[in-house]
Amino acid sequence: MTYNSQKYSERRPNVGVTVVPFIFEDKELKVLVYKRGSDSDVFANQYALPNCFFDITEMGNLDEATKNALATKTSVEVPYIEQIHTFSGSHIDPDRITTLNVAYLALAQKDQVKDLHDHKFETKWMSLNVLLKKELAFNHNEVLEMALQRLNSKAEYTNISTYLLNKNFTIKELREVTEYLIDEKLDNSRFRDRIKKTDIILEVEGEFQTGVQRPAQLYCRNDKFKGYFYPKSLTKPK
Amino acid sequence: MTYNSQKYSERRPNVGVTVVPFIFEDKELKVLVYKRGSDSDVFANQYALPNCFFDITEMGNLDEATKNALATKTSVEVPYIEQIHTFSGSHIDPDRITTLNVAYLALAQKDQVKDLHDHKFETKWMSLNVLLKKELAFNHNEVLEMALQRLNSKAEYTNISTYLLNKNFTIKELREVTEYLIDEKLDNSRFRDRIKKTDIILEVEGEFQTGVQRPAQLYCRNDKFKGYFYPKSLTKPK
DNA sequence: GAAATAGTGTCTTTTAGACAATATCAC
DNA sequence: GTGATATTGTCTAAAAGACACTATTTC
Numbered sequence: 001m002t003y004n005s006q007k008y009s010e011r012r013p014n015v016g017v018t019v020v021p022f023i024f025e026d027k028e029l030k031v032l033v034y035k036r037g038s039d040s041d042v043f044a045n046q047y048a049l050p051n052c053f054f055d056i057t058e059m060g061n062l063d064e065a066t067k068n069a070l071a072t073k074t075s076v077e078v079p080y081i082e083q084i085h086t087f088s089g090s091h092i093d094p095d096r097i098t099t100l101n102v103a104y105l106a107l108a109q110k111d112q113v114k115d116l117h118d119h120k121f122e123t124k125w126m127s128l129n130v131l132l133k134k135e136l137a138f139n140h141n142e143v144l145e146m147a148l149q150r151l152n153s154k155a156e157y158t159n160i161s162t163y164l165l166n167k168n169f170t171i172k173e174l175r176e177v178t179e180y181l182i183d184e185k186l187d188n189s190r191f192r193d194r195i196k197k198t199d200i201i202l203e204v205e206g207e208f209q210t211g212v213q214r215p216a217q218l219y220c221r222n223d224k225f226k227g228y229f230y231p232k233s234l235t236k237p238k
Numbered sequence: 239m240t241y242n243s244q245k246y247s248e249r250r251p252n253v254g255v256t257v258v259p260f261i262f263e264d265k266e267l268k269v270l271v272y273k274r275g276s277d278s279d280v281f282a283n284q285y286a287l288p289n290c291f292f293d294i295t296e297m298g299n300l301d302e303a304t305k306n307a308l309a310t311k312t313s314v315e316v317p318y319i320e321q322i323h324t325f326s327g328s329h330i331d332p333d334r335i336t337t338l339n340v341a342y343l344a345l346a347q348k349d350q351v352k353d354l355h356d357h358k359f360e361t362k363w364m365s366l367n368v369l370l371k372k373e374l375a376f377n378h379n380e381v382l383e384m385a386l387q388r389l390n391s392k393a394e395y396t397n398i399s400t401y402l403l404n405k406n407f408t409i410k411e412l413r414e415v416t417e418y419l420i421d422e423k424l425d426n427s428r429f430r431d432r433i434k435k436t437d438i439i440l441e442v443e444g445e446f447q448t449g450v451q452r453p454a455q456l457y458c459r460n461d462k463f464k465g466y467f468y469p470k471s472l473t474k475p476k
Numbered sequence: 477g478a479a480a481t482a483g484t485g486t487c488t489t490t491t492a493g494a495c496a497a498t499a500t501c502a503c
Numbered sequence: 504g505t506g507a508t509a510t511t512g513t514c515t516a517a518a519a520g521a522c523a524c525t526a527t528t529t530c
Binding site: 187189190193194210211212213214215 | 491492493494495499500501502503
Binding site for chain 3: 504505506507508509510511512513514515516517518519520521522523524525526527528529530
């Protein structure tokens, strides 16, 4: 047995991870949640974000635990994952000992993430606006708030919004998801200029989205791009 | 005894907090470190960042633990503290069980933070550039890297650099610390214009820094300011 | 007055913002 | 051609960038 695994066993907190998985569908954000069973020992019948206990006998690190939490609720790996914040205190899980909750943000594209309907929990993609009005299990309201804040702020200056789109997308689609995230209308012409000045996205040559209009050039995320989306920030000073 | 405090005791990780306390002195950043004793069970004689074990029988949450870690090394509370990231894995403390390390950034102004020289550890403010070349205890190299990255990036668009200055400071001092943090020269005239357009700092009426030149108006941080430092980002697109 | 640094002004280039004009498709 | 939407262009206002100029102190 390794050093001090016994010595402090009663002094260690429970540690769990919680993921906030977002998709963008029908022009709005949706969040994956599950409904806790009526037989749950805590927070029965309440909605909760995908989560799991961080068990050091089974998992080597937090990222693994996060993937595990997602795997029990969805069938495909999500393309984007980012640690947000670690919450602590007895309010997280009042019936147990002091708990640490390491929160993650996950972004996915609807077509690539299927719910596991055979799971014992009811999982569903719920409209963000609906979810924000509900009282969630554990400290998941504050987790959701912080994830949302992070997502909105990163939409300003990184390529994060591309993770919510299909592999190939038009500039219009990118603009619309960005407008949603930063809650501000953007000038079409300006938006195109800004994007074209960076190599944040790459033209997919010869690929167009057709329809009852002039075909739209398709683009994909440039995974090599690590800098800022825009040389200047996007929103107007408030 | 609360629910499951025994049940999973062998499955919980050790949790610790680590703080990266910065000051700005002699035109450079310095970091508070201590030297681990030759009798330490792990990482003897190596430099380490202030840290402590998160003991749920003594501490209610992580912020408390962080203040505790600082209190054992310095005599005064630091004005700025921010959680950065939670590291996990067996590499953090190889001789013990899997460890979580919750990292914090702390900013202080030299005059207000005294080292505790009567402490059993050797504590000192070490030049960042010197420290970056050393092999530190635990995973403190990666912690330091990430703290630095956060500090640099926040210097771009928040008022974070004011926490490294005296309560009252001149615009020149603010510009110099900002230039250091973002590693770029800033135009004096432009810098003044930008600042004056926000209410990020407040003029301390009638207070001037005197010397062998025209007296310089003193300013202080506007704690009510929550927005961005600048309407546009500071650095040039790379 | 000289030295030193605070603070202001001026001019050019770049970016933002608004919106008009043109292009290319389905029908 | 008509309708729809992609894409480009044009004009004005605002901000950035470079640098010169003026102000106020100590000596």
